[in-house]
Amino acid sequence: MGLTGTIPPQFGNLSFLVSLDLSYNNFQGELPPEFTRLLRLRAIDLSFNFLSGQTPQLLGDLEDLRMLSLENNSFSGFIPSSISKMKNLEFLNLKYNNLEGNIPIEIATLQRLKQLQRLGLSSNMLSGELPRSISECAQLQVLLLFQNNIVGTIPREVGNLLLLQYLDLGQNRLEGTIPDEIGHLHNLKELRMEQNALTGSIPLIIFNISSLEVLSMWNNQLEGPLPKKVGNLTMLNILDLANNTLTGVIPDEVGNLQELVGLTLYLNNFSGSIPIGISNISTLRAISLTNNHISGKLPSTIGKGLPNVEGIYLFENNINGVLPCSISNLSKLAVLELGGNVQFLSL
Template sequence: MAAPNITSDQSALLSLKAKITGDPHEILASNWSATSSVCDWRGVTCGSRHRRVTALNISNLGLTGTIPPQLGNLSFLMSLDMSRNNFYGELPNELIRLSRLRVLSLGINMLSGNIPSWVGSFQQLRQFSLKNNSFTGFIPPSISNMSKLETFNLQFNSLQGAIPMEIGKLKKLKQILLDFNQLSGFLPLGMFNISSLEVIALQNNSLSGSLPSSICPRLQGLTWLDLGFNKLSGVIPPSLSECSKLQVLRLFANNFSGVIPEGFGNLTALVELFLRDNNLIGVIPEGFGNLTALKRLHLRRNNLIGSIPQELGNLKLLEELLLGFNSLTGSIPAQIFNISTLQVLALSNSTLFGRLPRSMGYGLINLEGLYLNMNECDGVIPASISNASKLTVWP
């Protein structure tokens, strides 16, 4: 057989074109022509040395079709991006021949079937995304062979089973995105030893177990930890307060118990703190007034007691404050009514008392939802509430 060359690359791409049944912008129909050089086709990049196809980017073109096995003949391909289209069907086994791949992005399509074990043969891969498809089955343990992987994104599929323990071997991972699947079993503890990790997103699965007590010493670069809507239990590790770069911390809708760690006031980079819908007890700890970057604070539906700290009034960027369905008592700190960025203030179903400040409406110019029902507040409703012109929910 003759050695593969640019002609074989052209043949592979024409096979792909032949499988396209929908091309609303007629990009491929008008541009991918055998009468012009394949290196001049839309979305095709050729290497300067061998003049072979090294990258294919046909993302976001509204294409409909299947992926042909001939695509595996693009032997010099380093980047394949077919995301944001309407490709359907299963991944052809012939893709295993793309040994030089560094980027494989097939997200936001309608692909289905299992994730084949041969994906582990992509030992040069840095970015792997099959997000927003209809993949089923299990995550293959062979992923441990992708030793250079930095982004692992399988979110919004229908995957089940446990997260393979082998994921802890991917020592260069920066992002693990497995949220919105049907995964179960325990959290693989080896994952928390990957020092390069910046994002862990596992929301909306059925994962169980507890968080390791020393979660942050090796995760100093962690900016995003989303474990919401799972079946996790145990206490929230106090060592989480050592993840100083955390911007998003979502542990909501689990079975966490115990108190909110005292040191959370040290997480000054936090933009979101979601601890709602758990079994947390104790008081809102001191130091929350230091979280001046915070936009969303959700602590509702726990068993918190004590008063609302006045220092929450220091959070001048706060947009959502949800503290309802606890056993909080005392009066509502007047400072909270001066946070002009507040859009939702939800304090219902507690035992708060006292009167609302007369000037409350002047500070809440962006308020859309105000929930104070099922408390013991008294007095008159301040006339200044009419200044909260965006208010649509006022039970």
């Protein structure tokens, strides 16, 4: 059940309070302005409640604050520019609210937050362009902006965030090409840019980020081949480039991705045969190459090196030949889609 009701204004009398955690309860209503009396506060966590109203400008008076999390509430209005006064802030999490406003106007002053390491603004209604001044947050390790209405191009200055490990720009309205400078983020573990309107090819330099575990760019307008350098991403768990206009053959080097769990390339224009190396990635759980122009036979070894595969999706291609006997060894296989391959013969 958790605690209910509103947060009492008497909290403002707790003048020696250093940390306040009321997360995962059922508090509702607005934040009492008395909060701003708690000048010793270093951490506030009010996430996962039903709080509403605008985020008070006076929060900026809490200049010693290191952590502020208001995730998963119903806060509305603009992100208060006074947050930039929190010069010691390391963690700012405002995800899953109803915040709005033009990003350059409301949070361009984040460049003053020299200590900021994590910034979560996902799942709001933020608009405008991603401010170039974000590059001034040199300590930033996590930047989460997915599911907003951010427009324009990806600023090249993002490539200056050399400590960045997680970058999520998915489900916005970004357009233009992916800047080469993203390839300078050598500590990056997750790069998500899905469901935008990005064009051009994937910069080759991105395939030098050997620390990448997730590369997700599905549902854009990307074109060109998948380069052989994809084989450099040996830590990759998820490769999702579905629903673009990528062409050429799927390189054999995909077989180097021995940590891969999901290979999702459906709704592209890939041609050629399925690389034999794919059938030796023992960690794979799902292979989705549906709606391409894949031809040739299924690798005869497909049932020998995929002990964990649960789904194989090859619908609507040009695969021919017969179903290899080895496929009967796939003990975890739950879904096998081979329809729409008119030249394919059953076993």
